Amino acid sequence: MKHFLWIIGTLLLFSNANAQEKVPVIVPYNYLDIRELYIDSLNHHTSLRPILHIDTSAMYTATPTVKRSWVHRKLFDEHLLEFRNEDFNVFIDFLPDFQVGKTKDGSRTTWVNTRGASIQANIGTKFYFESYFYENQAKFPTYLDQYIRKQDIVPGQGAIKDYSNGKAFDYNNASALLSYTPIKYLTIDMGYGQNFIGDGYRSLILSDIQFSYPYLKLTGHLGKVQYTSMWAQFMDKHSKNFAAAYDDLGYYKKWGVFHFLDWNVSKKISIGFFDAVIWPDADSSGRKRGFDWSYMNPIIFLRSAEFSEGSSDNALMGLNAKFKLFPKTTIYGQFVLDEFKLNEVLKGKGWWANKQAWQLGVKAYDLFKVNKLDVLAEYNAVRPYTYSYKSTLINYEHYNQSLAHPLGANFQEIVGIATYRLKRWYGRGELMYSKYGDDPDANTNYGHDISKPYTTHVNEYGNYIGQGLKTDLIYAQGTIAYIFNPKYNLRLETSLAYRKLSNDQVKTNDVIFSIGLRSSFRKFYYDF
Known part of the structure; x- marks a missing residue:
């Protein structure tokens, strides 16, 4: 926090709010405006996010025809604090998220009380910095409450502490990004947050559903090729906590290296090649391994090829592709190979270690020639034991x-999403149906829960998607919002969600209504 305040103080000390605005503003694309990259006539690299871009519209502020009060400008048009200079820009915002809701029978009141703050800054076009912090208390719908108590986390937002005599939760989360582009061919990112690889709503390769993690990412740009190497550290919260005995060493850590080569073959076709390796920071006996410097090798698939020869580390390979069918319609998909043997695949006997996942989707913009009416339809399937x-x-x-899909493995899913924007009004509708095979008890492993060791698989052969406790899940949600300030997405939002889960052991039927004043561009995945 001291370093954070020092940065703010230094920037403000040397700022001149009245100076002529000459420096372009660098900002990340968010889920509301990334659509512009898909409908552009050029074939942009869209599958690796977050994506930074230069907002030339914000370089010079036109003199308004009607003078507005400070309160009006800050509420509807500007950041809370703006410092624009010939050398840099700084934007600071307060980010509230206040919600209240009711379940279908009115017996449970849900609420969220979040106070957040953000700072975004850029120096010229080579340096960008952002940091977010949120302090939260919340009481969730029953299905989320049960999940949180079981996993000891709020999805995507970190560990919990009891609040209000155990009836609610207290938690906080933060993220940060430092991006530097020394030359036009290279971008260096150091961050504490999430990354996403894919063109759909879900990603089976690397998603942003989880809590923040530290990472270093190098991205090279050369012609039609974008190549990324990323190193990250993750936390195994299932492992024993040594904090009490070993001076806050905390949970076991693990490391990951990721490579992604995205090639724009033409103006319509992009193909991306992906690999990842996960290795432990220490083994189960506590013997330290640490960062393996051999994984600094930036060549894709080089290390993955070695794992087929019996390495103990966990390797995964994937393919991401998109095709612009029409100027405003894109087909996309993914395929993941976690582990397989070709001869076992050809036998078709459902060997347990044939672990694959695949995705196929389509997104269309300005549907039926209605401006900003966008739709997405997507199918995802993951075989049992994948990612475990x-x-x-x-x-x-x-x-x-x-690190991929919130449903883990052993499932099929169909999801459809429609969004519509009219001036400052925003509407979103989602319908998701999933069929998966759950475990009938804690000691059985049919491949849905990726935290269970795959050595406990039930059958050697005859494994198929949906095996185990056959479970149907339906999730639907409609959201309407009025966006007060698009700079930090301050909006008045109301939402109605429906969730139905059924199998031979459990049947639940939830309807949740909520209304609130919200801000920021955070995405929460509660549709599981």
Whole structure:
């Protein structure tokens, strides 16, 4: 926090709010405006996020025809604090998220009380910095409350403390990004947050559903090729906590290296090649391994090829692709190979270690020629035991959540999303149906829970998607919002959600209504 305040103080000390605005503003694309990259006539690299861009519209502020009060400008048009200079820009915002809701029978009142703050700054076009912090208390719907108590986390937002005599939760979370572009061919990112690889709503390769983690990312740009190498540290919250005995060493850590080569083959086609390796910071006996410097090798698939020869580390490979069918319609998809043997695949007997996942989707913009009416339809399927490993010390997971899909493995899913914007009004509708195979008890492993070791698989052969306790999940949500200030997405929002889960052991039927004053561009995945 001291360093954070020092940065703010230094920037403000040397700022001149009345200076001529000459420096372009660098900002990240958010989920509201990334659509522009898909409908552009050029084929942009859209599958690796976050994406920074230069907002030339903010370089010079036109003189308004009607003078507005400070309160009006800050509420509707500007950041809370803006410092624009010939050399840099600084934006500071307060980010509230206040919600209250009711379940279908009115017996449970839900609420969220979040106070957040953000700072965004850029120096010229080479340096960008952002930091976010949120302090939260909340009481969630029953299904989320049960999940949080079981996993000891709020999805995507970190560990919990009891609040209000155990009836609610207290938690906080933060993120930060430092991006430097020394030359136009290279971008260096140091961050504490999430990353996303894909063109759809879900990602089966690397998603942003989980809690923040530290990472270093190098991205090279050369012609039609974008190549990324990323190193990250994750936390195994399932492991024993040594904090009490070993001076706050905390939970076991694990490391990951990721490579992604995205090639714009033409103006319509992009193909991305991906690999990842996860290795433990220490083994189950506590023997330290630390960062493996051999993984600094930036060549994609080089290390992955070695794992087929019997390495103990966890390797995963994937393919991401998109095709612009029409100027405003894009087809996309993913394929993941976690582990397989070709001869076992060809036998078609459902060997347990044939672990694959695939995705196919389409997104269309300005549907029926209605401006800013956008739709997405997506299918996802993950075979049993995918993303799991012998131990949580090395599986594809961070902070008790998958690094890919929130449903883990052993499922099929269809999701449809429609959004519409009219001036400052925003509407969103989602319908999701999933069919998955759950475990009938804690000691059985049919491949849905990726935190269970795959060595406990039930059957050697005959494994298929949906095996185990057959479960149907329906999730639907409608949201309407009026956006007061698009700079930090301050909005008055009301939402109605419906969730139905049924199998031979459990049947739940939830309807949740909520209304609130919200801000920021954070995405929460509660549709599981």
